[in-house]
Amino acid sequence: MEDLTSLKQEDNQEPEEAEQPWEEITAASSQDPVPGLPEPLESEQGPETGLQPGSSPPQSSQSRTSTPLNDLTGLGASSPPSFPQEPTSTPSTLALARQDLWSPWKSDKTTSVIPEARTAHSNHLEQSSDKGESAPHQKCQSEGNTFQQSQQTKHHLHEPKDASHNNSKLKELRLDIFQEEDSNSNYDLDHPEPGTSEVTPNMLEIAIQNAKAYLLKTSSKSGLNLYDHLSNMLTKILDERPENAVDIIENISQDVKMAHFSKKLDTLQNEYEMLPIYETAEKQKALFLQGNLEGADQELEDEIAENSLPNVMESAFYFEQAGVGLGTDETYRIFLALKQLTDAHPIQRCRFWGKILGLEMNYIVAEVEFREGEDEEEMEEEDVTEERDNGDSEADEDDEDELPKSLYKAPQAIPKEESRTGANKYVYFVCNEPGGPWVKLPSVTPAQIVIARKIKKFFTGRLDTPIISYPPFPGNESNYLRAQIARISAGTHVSPLGFYQFGEEEGEEEEEVEGGRESFEENPDFEGIQVTDLVESLSNWVHHVQHILPQGRCNWFNPVQKNEEEEEEEDEEKEEEEKGEEPDYIGQEVGPPLLTPISEDLEIQNIPPWTTRLSSNLIPQYAIAVLRSNLWPGAYAFSNGKKFENFYIGWGHKYSPDSYTPPVPPPVYQEYPSGPEITEMDDPSVEEEQAFRAAQAAAELAAEENEETEEDEDEEDEYD
Amino acid sequence: MDAESLLLSLELASGSGQGLSPDRRASLLTSLMLVKRDYRYDRVLFWGRILGLVADYYIAQGLSEDQLAPRKTLYSLNCMEWSLLPPATDEMMVQTSVVKGRFTGDPSHEYEHTELQKVNDGEKVFEEEVVVQIKEETRLVSIIDQIDKAVSVIPRGALFKTPFGPVHVNRTFEGLSLSQAKKLSSYFHFREPVELKNKTLLEKADLDPSLDFLDSLEHDIPKGSWSIQMERGNALVVLRSLLWPGLTFFHAPRTKNCGYIYVGTVNLVCFLLLLPLI
Numbered sequence: 001m002e003d004l005t006s007l008k009q010e011d012n013q014e015p016e017e018a019e020q021p022w023e024e025i026t027a028a029s030s031q032d033p034v035p036g037l038p039e040p041l042e043s044e045q046g047p048e049t050g051l052q053p054g055s056s057p058p059q060s061s062q063s064r065t066s067t068p069l070n071d072l073t074g075l076g077a078s079s080p081p082s083f084p085q086e087p088t089s090t091p092s093t094l095a096l097a098r099q100d101l102w103s104p105w106k107s108d109k110t111t112s113v114i115p116e117a118r119t120a121h122s123n124h125l126e127q128s129s130d131k132g133e134s135a136p137h138q139k140c141q142s143e144g145n146t147f148q149q150s151q152q153t154k155h156h157l158h159e160p161k162d163a164s165h166n167n168s169k170l171k172e173l174r175l176d177i178f179q180e181e182d183s184n185s186n187y188d189l190d191h192p193e194p195g196t197s198e199v200t201p202n203m204l205e206i207a208i209q210n211a212k213a214y215l216l217k218t219s220s221k222s223g224l225n226l227y228d229h230l231s232n233m234l235t236k237i238l239d240e241r242p243e244n245a246v247d248i249i250e251n252i253s254q255d256v257k258m259a260h261f262s263k264k265l266d267t268l269q270n271e272y273e274m275l276p277i278y279e280t281a282e283k284q285k286a287l288f289l290q291g292n293l294e295g296a297d298q299e300l301e302d303e304i305a306e307n308s309l310p311n312v313m314e315s316a317f318y319f320e321q322a323g324v325g326l327g328t329d330e331t332y333r334i335f336l337a338l339k340q341l342t343d344a345h346p347i348q349r350c351r352f353w354g355k356i357l358g359l360e361m362n363y364i365v366a367e368v369e370f371r372e373g374e375d376e377e378e379m380e381e382e383d384v385t386e387e388r389d390n391g392d393s394e395a396d397e398d399d400e401d402e403l404p405k406s407l408y409k410a411p412q413a414i415p416k417e418e419s420r421t422g423a424n425k426y427v428y429f430v431c432n433e434p435g436g437p438w439v440k441l442p443s444v445t446p447a448q449i450v451i452a453r454k455i456k457k458f459f460t461g462r463l464d465t466p467i468i469s470y471p472p473f474p475g476n477e478s479n480y481l482r483a484q485i486a487r488i489s490a491g492t493h494v495s496p497l498g499f500y501q502f503g504e505e506e507g508e509e510e511e512e513v514e515g516g517r518e519s520f521e522e523n524p525d526f527e528g529i530q531v532t533d534l535v536e537s538l539s540n541w542v543h544h545v546q547h548i549l550p551q552g553r554c555n556w557f558n559p560v561q562k563n564e565e566e567e568e569e570e571d572e573e574k575e576e577e578e579k580g581e582e583p584d585y586i587g588q589e590v591g592p593p594l595l596t597p598i599s600e601d602l603e604i605q606n607i608p609p610w611t612t613r614l615s616s617n618l619i620p621q622y623a624i625a626v627l628r629s630n631l632w633p634g635a636y637a638f639s640n641g642k643k644f645e646n647f648y649i650g651w652g653h654k655y656s657p658d659s660y661t662p663p664v665p666p667p668v669y670q671e672y673p674s675g676p677e678i679t680e681m682d683d684p685s686v687e688e689e690q691a692f693r694a695a696q697a698a699a700e701l702a703a704e705e706n707e708e709t710e711e712d713e714d715e716e717d718e719y720d
Numbered sequence: 721m722d723a724e725s726l727l728l729s730l731e732l733a734s735g736s737g738q739g740l741s742p743d744r745r746a747s748l749l750t751s752l753m754l755v756k757r758d759y760r761y762d763r764v765l766f767w768g769r770i771l772g773l774v775a776d777y778y779i780a781q782g783l784s785e786d787q788l789a790p791r792k793t794l795y796s797l798n799c800m801e802w803s804l805l806p807p808a809t810d811e812m813m814v815q816t817s818v819v820k821g822r823f824t825g826d827p828s829h830e831y832e833h834t835e836l837q838k839v840n841d842g843e844k845v846f847e848e849e850v851v852v853q854i855k856e857e858t859r860l861v862s863i864i865d866q867i868d869k870a871v872s873v874i875p876r877g878a879l880f881k882t883p884f885g886p887v888h889v890n891r892t893f894e895g896l897s898l899s900q901a902k903k904l905s906s907y908f909h910f911r912e913p914v915e916l917k918n919k920t921l922l923e924k925a926d927l928d929p930s931l932d933f934l935d936s937l938e939h940d941i942p943k944g945s946w947s948i949q950m951e952r953g954n955a956l957v958v959l960r961s962l963l964w965p966g967l968t969f970f971h972a973p974r975t976k977n978c979g980y981i982y983v984g985t986v987n988l989v990c991f992l993l994l995l996p997l998i
Contacts, residue, residue: 250892277953323741327734355737359947458962607822611773616743630822633985649737651965657821
């Protein structure tokens, strides 16, 4: 049977399309297998294998290769109009096939059950659909349209067989899986379910696939997809099994991502970032390397002998006990920076003055004293500025003579103190951060100090910032900084009583001249003061920096005297006037002399100017005395009885209980008082002129009577 | 600054010269732990130090699980024995606003303030001087509250708002990036938002509701009331308040380390006149 039918088909295939009579014959011959479905199923098992050309070409013999072609052509020609159910059935099988192909891939051991259950459903459906298909064919046959029927049935017979064959194959596959996984029970459970939902599983499939496709979508930024990420995360969690994984799922997610990026995939984007931190490190590297640059041992010994570097770390240690100071590492960097400074300049004595905070950058301030005669640069600078001043004044004098000149003269410019004296006793260097370049601040002028007392400004951190203030400040931020440093030093630099004493020779000389001693030296016999005494009594602390007078100088400068010297050309009257106007200058300004105890400092509205304290109440025997200025918040001093140090850190502002108030505007100059030299007479009237002429005529007559010369008369005529 | 990471925080904040002596540090580390245990706080912050004439007040704050809930403030004079301060009220603020000058360091000290009060005696109106006594403790409460409301800082992202309302510490906060750290807009006021409600919809459009639920510093009035500096190369960003000089906020970018500390004499600066004209 099998062979016969197949042979018939093969024989008839080519003519079938061309000539219909042939087809009738074949139809007649093929009618036999139609009524009984089981028979053709069985009988065509053989050809079926041949009908899978894609899957198994080697199995099919040469002669049978033509049959699939025939089938296809036949399908294309006639089946679509007459066979409405075929399209529905084939997609399902296709979907089924696809899904079955998916399932073994997708399914891990845990998830494999579900897809298989689905395949079971569709199988079931498939079978039912086969039955459904077969029923209408039989009806058609009964109607007797044999010609078409034959073809249709033939195709029909082929088609279901394809499906069933596929199914059977897949079933085998699935069964294999089942047997491997021993999950037949599920299959049985699902099987009894009726084929209620023929469409929904497919929708689910699509939805799931859509979702998965979405999850697999690669991010354009990172090139990752969420599907892999989630599976990586789950792998990590299952591998590591952390406690309460749900709480730290964000971290795990981040870790997984970080792990992914740990290896750079794209070498093209491997750019080297130049962060400022590297530049700073490079700068500071020089600080740490400078020690190696020094040469032989002898030089080292010499340097140690004439060491000008302060022991910053030691005082930092004490200040730390007091609860002030910078961090340890920053202090050490400053220490190294100071070493750099002392190496670069001929410095006799150096001290870490403190730190002034700024808006953009801060200032680290070092107080130094040059060796004798080695600070000439500064002198040259001064000369230059003086020359400039002279030039300006000359230009002013070139005005015209006729009109009255302005009598107003700027208040007497008080000259600044010489370097090494008064407020300019020390030279200050600043830098923004350790490792940065040290900048020498200019010396301070009295005018700057006077104005600085009236204004209150935040420092920006850039020395060339202009200071814009109401009493115009003569200079930029470097001058303001210098003025504040001078004020703070004068107010807050203190030492234990007895540590310094007046120099014997110099002191006396200057006493005669200036009326106050201005130099001191260390007392070699200083034996130290009990820390408790230092804490209990403020009179054990003394100022060792000169007080700055209201004039802006430490030493009195008499401006009146100078007037006489410089301006001899001026009228004496004017000088007298000035003296009369400014009686303040008569008295000399006097402040507290050097080494005055701080107990005599002025109070600020019932607030004591200093607070003393023991650094530790727990271990008082090793505690140190800490002094805090209430006038200049941020100024501290410590003493352990023998040693002491001063330190300032802050904004550089003086404390005042009330908010800062700007100074009052200067008085308005009064206008010239209205007097005889301002007011004028009325114009002469006619009567007055006539009277005047009459008087003149009378005078002429009198003159004639006096027989004056003709010449005189002529002159008089001319006048008329 | 967090009591638990006190040592590191102190080291980071040391650029302003505001440190603690070793014995204070050690005692704080000990006593704040006990405070946390006894008062059952979720988190204890070391708030800072108010410098008095005789003694200093050390201030700590206890936070509950909701970080924005009203905080409990404690003070101590010796860093070991802590006393709880009452919550600040508006009445206190009005009352203490007349007191100026420095703290004494004695909590029971009473400031005397004379007020002129009008007294109706029959038809005549007298002006009578009434002496009002204000306890320093009250002033302390009020000042701390003012400073907290004005200048306490938290970086953006360090806290997050849960869907149920409470604000929690963000465990996944990894610090600001360098570019963010230089902007004032990356820092928030660590208090209940005030300005946020007044923002327009357009301004709110870009805000992330779980992160941007606080007021940003950048809209502080007046402008320029903060100094922002990068220190130690760029390894540390330091914010200093110019409104309340003494408050230092520090944050090491790309790390969780951040916090603020107040050390100073309580002195509100009328600083408008002080700022450089730019």
